[in-house]
Structures are given as C-alpha cells and as structure tokens.
Amino acid sequence: MTPPRDRDFPWWLLVAAAIAAVMLVRVVSDDFYAQVLATLSKGIGITLFVTAVAFAMASGFGLLLALAALSKHLALRQVARFYVEIVRGIPILVLLLYVAFVLAPMLVEAWNWLVRPLGLEEARTRDFPLIWRAILALVIGYAAFIAEVFRAGLVSVDPGQIEAAKALGLSGWQCFRLIVFPQAIRTILPPLGNDFIAMIKDSSLVSVLGVLDITQLGKVTAAGNFRYFETYNVVALLYLLMTVTLSLLLRRLEARLNRRRGG
Template identity: 70%
Template structure:
C-alpha cells in the first residue's frame, strides 16, 4: 500500500490569519470612528498625543542606543574598573521595573541633582535653579533612556562577541589599532546580528512610552485617561487608545520582519 504523503507546513509558511483578524478588528473600530460621534471625539482628543509619543520614543531610544553602546564597550574593556562599573549599572538597572525607575528619576534623582547644582551655584553668587525648571517630559525621556540602555548594552555586547576572533587577529596583523578594528571589522559585522533584537527593543519602547502618563505628560495614554475620566466613556476611549498603539507596534513589527527577510535573501 502506498502511504499518502502529507505536506508539512513550517510556521513561516502559515497564512497570517492573526493579521487578518487584527485588520478586521481595526477596520471595525475605524468604521466606528468615522460614523460614531463619540468615537470621533475620542479620536480627535487622543490623537493630539501621538506626536508626543513619537518624540519620546525616538529621543529616548536614540539616547539609550548611544549609552548602551558605550556600556557594551566598557563591559568588554581590558580595564577591570570599567568592566565592573558597566556590569554594576547594567544589572542594577535591569533589576528595576521601568515605572519604578521613572518615578525615581522624576521625584528623587531630579531634586537631588538640583540640590547639588545649587550647592555649587549659590556660593558663586549665581541664581539658584528649581526642580520645576526640569520639565517632566525630559525626566520621562531620561528614565526611559536609562532603563533601555541596560538592555541594549547586552544586545550590543552579544553582537560584538559574536564576531570571529580570527578576523580581529588578522586586523591586528595588518597594524590596525583598536579603534580602527572596532570601526572597520567588529561593528559592521556585529550590526547584522544586533539589528533584529534592537528593533524588538524599539517596538517595546513604543509601548513603554505610555508609562510617561503617570507623570502627566500629554501622550496618547494620558489624554485618553483625562477624556475617559471626564466623559465616563471608558469603552470607547480605551478602544481608540489600544487601536492607535496596535497600529504603531504591529506596523513596526511587520516592517522589521520584512527587513530581516530582505536582508537574509541578500546575504544568501
């Protein structure tokens, strides 16, 4: 008897039914926004916070990436002092919830910094600064930068360590100094490995940017909270808030997957 062959489908070949379902839900909510006055008012109010969310995400992620790269290089340094300081920073920050770090930076670290600066300025006869001179928006950005820099540092470290040591030895034999070896040999190759997890961190930061609402920053979540509290339209408000975040995060995730597939094809 001949056995009937079954076609094995890998996960990458599955039809994205989840995406179809998400698009149908989004289409329904968009229809509600276009035809329902309550949904329209919610959208008009909440959408004013989109640019704040984008600004917070882009600024905090750029700063976190730069700091994370410095931490990764320090953690791989030949100096035991730099290595231990980098590990201390990374492990402590990774062990704190983002919202706790956000509140600590906003209401503990900032006043302490102001006190320290005033202790220097006042003896010089300069005008003292106040805690409220530091906008809550930038306190939130600083907290997100610190929180994500620790995770991004580990991504960079893993990517740098993945580069074949033989290529580094060959670069040494050619007389390249440490900076040129890093810039021309190590970092370009590590970047190929770093980009996918770095993209995932960026998507995660889009979602975590909603935490700045606890400081009263007028992002999407904060405007939604204020509107829902005043109108008692919680269902409509948070449907719209969820829709906006899902559109941003799913679009970014699909773009990253497309980029990875395109890159894999080019490298084959």
Template identity: 65%
Template sequence: MSASPTSPKTEFPWWLAVAVILALAAALFIATSNLYAQVFATVAKGIGITIFVTVVAFALASAIGLGVALMGLSGSRLMRQIARFYVEIIRGVPILVLLFWIAFAGAPAFVAAWNALTAPLQSAGFFGELLVRDVSLLWRAIMALTIGYSAFISEVFRAGIQAVEKGQIEAAKALGLSRSQRFRLIVFPQAIRTILPPLGNDFVAMVKDSSLVSVLGVADITQMGKIYAAGSFRFFETYSIVAYIYLILTVGLSLALRALEKRLRRQHEE
C-alpha cells in the same frame, strides 16, 4: 529540496490579513461614529508626545547602552566591573519605580548638585539659580526610560559584538588596524545583523512602556485617554481607542523592522 507550502518561509500570514481587516473595520467604525470619532480626536493629540518620548529615549538609551557594552568588553577589569554593576542594578529596578525615583528624587538631587557646583557663577550674575520646576516632567520621564532601557540594550550590543568570529578580529589585527578601526570596519557591520532583531523588539517595547509617563501627567496617548475618560465616564470607548492606537503603532513598527531584517539578510546572502 524545495520548501513545503506550509513551511514558515512560504506560509501566508493569515494573522496579518485578519489584523488588517479588523483594523480597517475599526477605522471605518470610528469614522462613522460621532462618539468614537470624538474620543479618537482627543486621544490622538498624544501621539506626537508618545513618538517624541520613544524616539529620543531610545536614541539616548542606545548610545549609553553601546558605551556600557564596550566598557563591559574592555581590557580593564575596573571598566568591566562598573559596566556589570550598572547593568545588574538598573535591570533590577522596575521601570515605573525608576520613573518615580528620577522624577521626584533624582531630579531634585541633580538640581541641588548643579546649584552647589555653579554657585560662584550664579553669584557673579552669569545665570540664575536652577529650580526643580525648571526640569520638565517630560524630560524626567525621558531620562527614566533612557536609563532603564540602556541596561537592557547594552546586553544586546554585548551579545552581538561577542557573536563576531574572533578569527576575523585576529585577521584585522594582523592587517594593522587599530582597535577603533577594527570595531568600525569589521566588528560592528557584522554585529548589527545580530543586534537588530532584539534591538527592534526593545524599541517596540519602549513604545508600550512610554505609556508609563502618563503617571507624571505627561500628555501622551494614555494620559489624554485618562483625561477624557475621567471627564466623560466613557471608559470602554476611551481605552478601546487607546489600545487600538497602540496596536497600530506597535504592529506597524514590528512589520517594518521585520522587513528591514529580511532586506539585510538578503544583502548578506548576496
């Protein structure tokens, strides 16, 4: 039975058409307005930092999250309990609080521990003492986002891996494949189709949450907007541009991820 014209599969994305028209109209207005063009030029300087923070933090969070997920699925009770402890504790702390803790408590503690462990090498003249100011606020912010999101991403990986049929894993065991071979050749290629949609949602969410790094003075989009607004008192214009840029980034990423999901689905059906 063919799908009806109003079914979700064939329904025309009117919301997207309206969004594109509004985005183009806003771009035209910004290009023809001296004030908005100036605001955009200032705020846009933070796009590179926002993308850098998001990509690096997400890559690190995905690697840690996968490791925690595998620990949670291991045969060792100790590993499972450590993974559960990590996930539940980290998920219970707001990202902003974690950001402050890493920046102003975790970084000094790390520096003190590093200096204590490497004191003999420092005395021998191999390198100097590490200072707290040597750990940039940018990397403190990246580590906070990495730790915060790794707990959520680990649950995404765990659910995707557990969604693979156990019969296929048993068949792989019967073929003599090792644990690592089963994961690399059988489990992960199938799990990624389940993992990708929520993982993409976490990536888009991290783009938005990266704005929190502005509280540390990191020169991202939000921080550049705060600086401009504080100096010009053009709050409406500035934060309208900030919202516009974030919308372009997040909606564009969402559409790209949706297209990738459809492509993977078609490949699986073929």
C-alpha cells in the same frame, strides 16, 4: 530548513487588519469616536517624541556600556556589569518614579551647588520638566537592556577577523569601525528594533507623571465622558497601529538581512 511557522500564511494579520478596519469605520462613522480620536491624536506626537529621544540616547549609552563590558580593564567591566544587572532588576515604573521624584531634585541640587560659587541663578526642581524626567528614566532603564544587545552582537563577530585586521596594522578604533561594527549591526538590528517597539509601549507609563501622551489624554477623556469602553478602544487602537506596523517593518528588515547573509 525553514520553520513551519515562517511558511504559514499570516491569518493572524488578516484578522488583526479586519478588526482594525471595523474600528476605523466605526471611528469615521461615529461622531463620538471621531471626537475621542481627535483628542487622543494630540498625544501621538508626545509619545513618538519621548520614544525617539529616549531610544536614541539609550542606544548611545548602551553602546558605551557594552564597550565597557568588553573592555580589557577589570574596573570598567565590573562597573558595566554592576549597572546592567542592577538596573535590569528594577521595574520601569519604579525607575520612572525614582528618577522623577528623587534623582531629578538631586540633580537640581547638584547643579545649584556648582553654580552657587559663580553667582549664577539657581534652578528650582519645578524647572526640570516632567517630560525630560520621563525621558531620563527610560534612558537609564533601557540602556541596560540595549547594552546586552550590543554586547551580544559585538561578541558574535569572528575573532579571527579582528586578529587579521590588527595584523594589517589597523588601530583599535579602525578595527571597530570598519570590521566589527558593520558585521555586528546585522545581528544587533532585529533585537534593537524589538526594544524600540517595547519602548513605545512602556512610554505609556509616563502618564503617571501627567505627561500628555496618548494614555494620559485617554485617562483625562474617559474621566470626563465616562465612556471608558470607547475611549480605551481608541487608545489601544493607536498603540496597536504603531507597534504592529513597526513589527512588520522589522520582520521585513530581518528577512532582508538574512538573505544577505545567505548570499
């Protein structure tokens, strides 16, 4: 039976669209809003770059963690569980600051220790760009959450199909590639999309490092014009346009996957 909320007409979307339309008209007709939008739009590329690169790397790392958590080897399972439980308990902002000002200098020092005997030029901490420190922090943090998404999806596959594949002579990799993952991805995609949307919002935290994303440009712009209301309205509008659009696309994808399952 379809839940009542799924049959409801999306009045919330009409209200949101109306508010967005009013804001867009205001931006187009008001020179000040247009100027603020032109300034903040320069940060959209940075926001999307940080999110896309961090999410791709976090997904790969998260998949490895999920496979380790489901491994036959006790040591791998314990290491994966230790990582997931510890990292998920640390706020992203704290992790961001720790990676930027503690882990990054440690990595630079480790690199210098490796290249010093070879006579190669040593690196300096300032050579580690802040944007990549921010990306590394998001990768470390979100990999722990994405690992649980992958693990739950992989576990959801019927064990009988795996046993049948092994009985047919498929190797472990072939079984994973041909049987397990294609079925698990249907379960994984919706929550994975939610994590991507969450990362877009959490990418605003990189502004504490001075990375010129939408939030940082909004802070700089507001500090210069003292028009906080108008400036942060535009900041909120840009994030809402990205997240709401992706949320709607994710719902359509989820509905399509559900129809395929039903078929």
